[in-house]
Amino acid sequence: xxxxxxxxxxFQVMEVQRRAFELEAQGRxxxxxxxxxxxxxxxxxxxxxxxxxxxxxxxxxxxALGLPALREAIAAYYGERFGVDVSPSRIMVTAGGSGAxxxxxxxLLDEGDxxxxxxxxxxxxxxxxxxxxxxxxxxxxxxxxRYQPSCEQIVAAWGPKTRGLVLASPSNPTGTMVNAAELGRxxxxxxxxxxxxxxxxxxxxxxxxxxxxxxxxATQDCLxxxxxxxxxxxxxxxxxxxxxxxxxxxxxxxxxxNAFICASVPAQYAALAAFRPDTLAILEARREEFERRRxxxxxxxxxxxxxxxxxxxxxxxxxxxxxxxxxxxxTFALQLLEEAGVAATPGIDFGRHAAARHIRFAYTRGMEELxxxxxxxxxxxxxx
Amino acid sequence: xxxxxxxxxxFQVMEVQRRAFELEAQGRxxxxxxxxxxxxxxxxxxxxxxxxxxxxxxxxxxxALGLPALREAIAAYYGERFGVDVSPSRIMVTAGGSGAxxxxxxxLLDEGDxxxxxxxxxxxxxxxxxxxxxxxxxxxxxxxxRYQPSCEQIVAAWGPKTRGLVLASPSNPTGTMVNAAELGRxxxxxxxxxxxxxxxxxxxxxxxxxxxxxxxxATQDCLxxxxxxxxxxxxxxxxxxxxxxxxxxxxxxxxxxNAFICASVPAQYAALAAFRPDTLAILEARREEFERRRxxxxxxxxxxxxxxxxxxxxxxxxxxxxxxxxxxxxTFALQLLEEAGVAATPGIDFGRHAAARHIRFAYTRGMEELxxxxxxxxxxxxxx
Numbered sequence: 001x002x003x004x005x006x007x008x009x010x011f012q013v014m015e016v017q018r019r020a021f022e023l024e025a026q027g028r029x030x031x032x033x034x035x036x037x038x039x040x041x042x043x044x045x046x047x048x049x050x051x052x053x054x055x056x057x058x059x060x061x062x063x064a065l066g067l068p069a070l071r072e073a074i075a076a077y078y079g080e081r082f083g084v085d086v087s088p089s090r091i092m093v094t095a096g097g098s099g100a101x102x103x104x105x106x107x108l109l110d111e112g113d114x115x116x117x118x119x120x121x122x123x124x125x126x127x128x129x130x131x132x133x134x135x136x137x138x139x140x141x142x143x144x145x146r147y148q149p150s151c152e153q154i155v156a157a158w159g160p161k162t163r164g165l166v167l168a169s170p171s172n173p174t175g176t177m178v179n180a181a182e183l184g185r186x187x188x189x190x191x192x193x194x195x196x197x198x199x200x201x202x203x204x205x206x207x208x209x210x211x212x213x214x215x216x217x218a219t220q221d222c223l224x225x226x227x228x229x230x231x232x233x234x235x236x237x238x239x240x241x242x243x244x245x246x247x248x249x250x251x252x253x254x255x256x257x258n259a260f261i262c263a264s265v266p267a268q269y270a271a272l273a274a275f276r277p278d279t280l281a282i283l284e285a286r287r288e289e290f291e292r293r294r295x296x297x298x299x300x301x302x303x304x305x306x307x308x309x310x311x312x313x314x315x316x317x318x319x320x321x322x323x324x325x326x327x328x329x330x331t332f333a334l335q336l337l338e339e340a341g342v343a344a345t346p347g348i349d350f351g352r353h354a355a356a357r358h359i360r361f362a363y364t365r366g367m368e369e370l371x372x373x374x375x376x377x378x379x380x381x382x383x384x
Numbered sequence: 385x386x387x388x389x390x391x392x393x394x395f396q397v398m399e400v401q402r403r404a405f406e407l408e409a410q411g412r413x414x415x416x417x418x419x420x421x422x423x424x425x426x427x428x429x430x431x432x433x434x435x436x437x438x439x440x441x442x443x444x445x446x447x448a449l450g451l452p453a454l455r456e457a458i459a460a461y462y463g464e465r466f467g468v469d470v471s472p473s474r475i476m477v478t479a480g481g482s483g484a485x486x487x488x489x490x491x492l493l494d495e496g497d498x499x500x501x502x503x504x505x506x507x508x509x510x511x512x513x514x515x516x517x518x519x520x521x522x523x524x525x526x527x528x529x530r531y532q533p534s535c536e537q538i539v540a541a542w543g544p545k546t547r548g549l550v551l552a553s554p555s556n557p558t559g560t561m562v563n564a565a566e567l568g569r570x571x572x573x574x575x576x577x578x579x580x581x582x583x584x585x586x587x588x589x590x591x592x593x594x595x596x597x598x599x600x601x602a603t604q605d606c607l608x609x610x611x612x613x614x615x616x617x618x619x620x621x622x623x624x625x626x627x628x629x630x631x632x633x634x635x636x637x638x639x640x641x642n643a644f645i646c647a648s649v650p651a652q653y654a655a656l657a658a659f660r661p662d663t664l665a666i667l668e669a670r671r672e673e674f675e676r677r678r679x680x681x682x683x684x685x686x687x688x689x690x691x692x693x694x695x696x697x698x699x700x701x702x703x704x705x706x707x708x709x710x711x712x713x714x715t716f717a718l719q720l721l722e723e724a725g726v727a728a729t730p731g732i733d734f735g736r737h738a739a740a741r742h743i744r745f746a747y748t749r750g751m752e753e754l755x756x757x758x759x760x761x762x763x764x765x766x767x768x
Contacts, residue, residue: 001635002494002516011641018447041442050438050650058425059620063402095479095622098644106515110386111495127642131490132386133517236443236649238479251385257395258511260482264648265620266434 007130011123012349016333020343031373033361034343036172037235038290038316043282045273046234053269060265064257065249066093066241067268074241077275084216086243092252093241095263097202097227099256100242101128104223107248107255108196109134113163118149120319120350120358122172122200137162140353143309147174147319151185158189164196169215170203173319173350173360175294175312177207180218187219197222202240203315205231205283208291210313216243228267230315231283232274237267290316293363293370300374301361304381316363319347323357325384333359340380342373391514395507396733400717404727415757417745418727420556421619422674422700427666429657430618437653444649448641449633450477450625451652458625461659468600470627476636477625479647481586481611483640484626485512488607491632491639492580493518497547502533504703504734504742506556506584521546524737527693531558531703535569542573548580553599554587557703557734557744559678559696561591564602571603581606586624587699589615589667592675594697600627612651614699615667616658621651674700677747677754684758685745688765700747703731707741709768717743724764726757 016034024030042050053059065071071088078086094100101124109115111133117126119138126136139149139157149157154165165186169178178186178199190197199215199222207213215222227240240263244252256262273279298308298318307321326332330346337343347358363370400418408414426434437443449455455472462470478484485508493499495517501510503522510520523533523541533541538549549570553562562570562583574581583599583606591597599606611624624647628636640646657663682692682702691705710716714730721727731742747754 001632002490002492004494004516005491005635005639008638008642010638014447014641035444037444039442041444042438047438051435054426054431054434054438054654058423059618060419060421060425061620064398095648096645098642102643106386107389108386110388111517124642124645131639131643132388132515133495234443236445236646238644238646238648248385251389254392254394255389255515257398258392258482258508259486259515260622261480261508262620262622264479264622264651266650267648 004130008127009123012330013345016337016343016345019337023337023341028341031342031369031376032365033363033373034345035362035364037364038230038233038286039364039366040233040286042234042237042270043279045276045279046270049273050266050270054266057269062262062265062268064253064260064262066263070268070272073272073275078214078216081212082214082217084214086216087246090243090246090249091241092244092249092256093239093263093268094256095240095260096229096238097200097225097240098124099260099263100225100240101125103252103256103259104198104225104242105129105132105134106259107252109163112161114159114161116154116157116162116165118147118167118171119353120147120173120347120355121168123349125166125200126351134163138351138353146176146310147171148176148178151182151189154186155189158193162193162195164198165190166198166200168200168202170207170314172203172315173317174310175315175317175319176310177313178215180213183215183218187221191221198225199223200225202227203230206287206290206316207314208294228271228274231287232271233283233286234267234271234274237264237270239263239267239271290363293367296367297361297363297370297374304374304377318361318363320359320361321357322359325381327356329356329359336380340376342376342380388514392511393507396714397729400721400727400729403721407721407725412725415726415753415760416749417747417757418729419746419748421748422614422617422670423748423750424617424670426618426621426654427663429660429663430654433657434650434654438650441653446646446649446652448637448644448646450647454652454656457656457659462598462600465596466598466601468598470600471630474627474630474633475625476628476633476640477623477647477652478640479624479644480613480622481584481609481624482508483644483647484609484624485509487636487640487643488582488609488626489513489516489518490643491636493547496545498543498545500538500541500546500549502531502551502555503737504531504557504731504739505552507733509550509584510735522735522737530560530694531555532560532562535566535573538570539573542577546577546579548582549574550582550584552584552586554591554698556587556699557701558694559699559701559703560694561697562599564597567599567602571605575605582609583607584609586611587614590671590674590700591698592678612655612658615671616655617667617670618651618655618658621648621654623647623651623655674747677751680751681745681747681754681758688758688761702745702747704743704745705741706743709765711740713740713743720764724760726760726764
């Protein structure tokens with residue numbers, strides 16, 4: 001095995017999920033709060049677009065950049081929803097957000113390059129860096145900065161080997177957003193250092209109490225990643241995209257031609273229906289449902305003794321400080337699963353900073369299940 | 385951009401295809417002999433399995449190894465069709481053959497490692513090597529060894545930095561198979577050197593005049609790659625698999641969890657219908673059609689003055705020596721496209737060895753189109 005494999009930690013959420021499925025196979029009832037995927041599946045318009053394409057089209061390879069019509073639909077969405085002008089020629093359709101991250105890291109990173117990332121952040125992001133010979137340098141973030149690195153922190157951490165920075169807005173696992181003004185400052189600081197700025201907007205659209213937004217409104221000096229898995233409910237289809245500066249699309253395309261050929265074509269045709277007004281109306285109703293869940297679960301967790309210092313603004317996660325109950329959230333999560341039948345993800349998945357005293361709860365199940373989960377949690381915690 | 389991008393050559397077939405589409409958009413009629421995908425799309429059983437899954441299932445992420453039922457179906461196929469015992473636990477379902485190659489190279493290669501490959505061979509294979517810091521060392525192969533490297537050639541080329549070898553059977557672009565006895569010797573020599581042997585069987589099943597076979601019948605000391613894109617007609621769906629020794633599946637899974645999460649789930653459910661006897665009957669009829677095309681096009685190309693010293697045994701390509709007409713097959717292919725409306729892929733896509741005097745013709749279009757293509761070729765060549 002390659003030496004890089006040592007830098008790719010096991011994906012705890014998958015391990016938790018695997019064990020949860022084993023317990024279910026044994027007849028146990030598990031409340032799934034570990035899973036980073038919506039319980040809503042593809043909207044009916046998307047389903048029917050897929051069926052029509054599968055029945056009527058030969059579904060050959062598309063170009064590596066994706067179906068021209070889909071790239072145009074994505075560009076139009078930036079214009080109509082966010083008031084941002086993005087040319088379709090800057091958009092590459094990818095095999096999920098994963099395919100976007102893989103392409104960007106593969107095309108940008110050289111052996112020995114350093115990439116700055118918030119700690120905590122989405123596990124795969126820091127694992128893509130060593131895949132291509134780089135080193136992930138984690139920036140510890142706290143409630144004081146709403147779990148987002150400040151421009152000063154980034155500038156202070158930027159070293160001679162630093163090539164770029166990856167932010168996420170809304171963030172997984174904390175649900176917080178990057179402030180637009182701060183983002184503008186960060187983009188300018190990164191550009192001054194001739195680095196790259198990637199903004200992961202995979203949870204774009206799943207935002208509560210404020211309109212959805214894009215980093216592209218604050219700066220065009222960045223690469224933006226997105227996905228059809230979360231807001232659009234197309235999790236298993238494996239479809240996403242990124243927006244890159246015009247000048248590097250050709251190179252990215254060459255990388256993706258070799259790495260993927262193209263993203264799944266039935267999924268690409270299905271996604272053409274994702275931006276229809278009647279589809280977006282369904283997605284907005286779902287967003288409101290996620291907001292109701294957030295408004296239930298955050299106070300409930302706080303009442304149980306978890307510390308949630310910042311109200312999550314987006315995504316569907318609560319990153320809860322569980323230090324009142326444990327100094328080892330991995331063991332805590334496993335006990336919670338085995339004893340109470342509640343699956344949640346230990347903080348260690350997302351980095352090192354205060355990881356052992358945090359646990360992530362996803363609110364990707366209906367209100368009744370969440371209520372049952374909170375009751376089980378209350379019983380489980382009574383012995384602490 | 386990363387330095388590795390310099391080692392990733394432009395994908396000529398995609399460039400030819402792009403130009404062919406441009407000409408078609410201008411109203412020209414193009415005979416497509418450049419395309420490495422069957423003109424047959426997914427069989428109706430596969431289409432209906434996909435439709436049922438899309439309509440009735442929530443299509444969440446699967447585990448990174450793929451749907452258990454699909455891994456079992458693939459394992460059963462090895463048993464029933466090839467008489468080889470492969471445990472489902474050794475099978476990983478991937479995002480096409482590309483996803484399989486990416487996962488294997490990513491999990492196996494360290495910076496500076498060398499990988500041996502036949503020249504000519506599938507372009508992406510040699511490009512996956514520098515993606516992960518390795519160097520592709522090309523082994524020139526000729527008609528004398530049916531375009532496959534001999535065990536002696538491999539042993540002679542194996543150096544201190546060599547980590548492994550990738551073969552393909554049937555080969556793209558030459559259509560030739562690896563002889564089973566030779567493969568056994570090669571596997572033993574590679575194992576003695578503690579290297580890896582990857583056998584690309586993406587064109588498995590598309591074999592003429594002999595039964596389809598697998599390297600796993602000759603040796604279990606190898607990693608085998610396969611795809612639903614070719615024999616199974618699911619090109620755009622992006623689904624494939626690989627078979628690995630039990631001991632390294634866990635590490636490969638960890639890599640794929642991070643790189644892909646999982647392969648497209650609608651495609652995975654669709655593929656469950658690919659191994660049904662009634663589906664296989666359709667695929668066999670298609671194979672016979674490809675055989676008829678081969679039996680037409682190889683003599684036709686020879687009659688036109690192309691040299692095809694070895695009858696291709698599989699896949700759907702003819703790797704033709706065009707040295708009677710040109711010493712620069714790239715320019716020749718572009719002229720052929722612009723002037724005669726016949727798209728074909730220059731040899732340079734597949735390596736360096738004698739690349740400028742070879743051109744690849746795919747027989748992935750019906751007999752009438754192939755006949756028209758041969759007529760256009762005859763006219764085009766009359767001026768040489």
